[in-house]
Amino acid sequence: MRVVVQRVTRAEVRVAGEVVGRIERGLLVLLGVAAGDLEEDARFVADKLAALRIFEDEAGKMNRSVADVGGGLLVVSQFTLLGDARKGNRPGFSDAAQPEAANGLYERVCALLREKGLPVAQGVFRAEMQVELVNDGPVTILLDSGKLF
Numbered sequence: 555m556r557v558v559v560q561r562v563t564r565a566e567v568r569v570a571g572e573v574v575g576r577i578e579r580g581l582l583v584l585l586g587v588a589a590g591d592l593e594e595d596a597r598f599v600a601d602k603l604a605a606l607r608i609f610e611d612e613a614g615k616m617n618r619s620v621a622d623v624g625g626g627l628l629v630v631s632q633f634t635l636l637g638d639a640r641k642g643n644r645p646g647f648s649d650a651a652q653p654e655a656a657n658g659l660y661e662r663v664c665a666l667l668r669e670k671g672l673p674v675a676q677g678v679f680r681a682e683m684q685v686e687l688v689n690d691g692p693v694t695i696l697l698d699s700g701k702l703f
Contacts, residue, residue, distance in 0.1 A: 555595045555659070555700070556635040558584040561608050561693035565628045567677040568684045575675035580625030581606075582687050585663060586635030587656035588649055588700060595699040596659050600666035603627065608693050616693075620672065627667055630677035630685055631660045653680060 559581055566576040583603060588595075609618035609625070620627060633656065637645030650656065657679045667674045677683050 555588060555591050555599050555663075555698070556586040557599055557603075557697040557699075558632075558635065559603065559606065559608070559695040559697060560584075560687060561690045562628075563688045563690045565685065565687035567628060567630055567675075568686075569678045569681045574678055574683075575628050575630075577626035577628045577673070577675050579623060579690075580673075581608075581620050581627045582685070583627055583629045584632040584635060584685075585629055585660055586632050587651040587659045588636055589651045589655075591651060591655075591659055591699070593659075593662065596662040596666060598699045599697065600663050600670070602697055603663075604667060604670045604672060606695065608695060621670070626673040626675060628675045628677075629660070629664050629667070630683065631656065631679050 562582045564578050565582040566573050605619055607619050608616050609623045611617040633650040636650035637647055638649060639645040664674050664676055
């Protein structure tokens with residue numbers, strides 16, 4: 555899985571002009587599922603998102619997790635994170651998982667986060683979405699579960 559994590563003061567996602575997911579302070583998570591990703595990848599990503607210490611403490615150090623600050627997560631599926639543009643100018647997406655497998659693992663990450671007691675808002679899988687956010691810091695972290703297995 556390839557994940558872009560942004561610390562936000564607010565974020566929302568719309569489908570056909572309607573807000574389908576919204577958070578205040580927390581993490582906007584753009585999640586791309588790769589071909590070959592497994593339950594272990596979903597668990598790694600959920601565990602990392604829940605524990606990632608990118609919120610500041612009283613001393614101004616990034617020492618707090620989203621749970622520590624009472625934040626939420628807005629998780630949006632984004633297969634284009636698996637785009638490969640090394641050759642030519644049009645990205646190829648052969649590294650992305652097929653939709654059925656991708657949706658299952660996307661939903662699994664969201665469920666695992668909820669099992670940890672975290673509030674999770676979601677986009678709509680395979681929909682045309684507009685994502686609006688205010689990046690706080692800015693703080694943006696890239697995660698890739700495939701580099702760890």
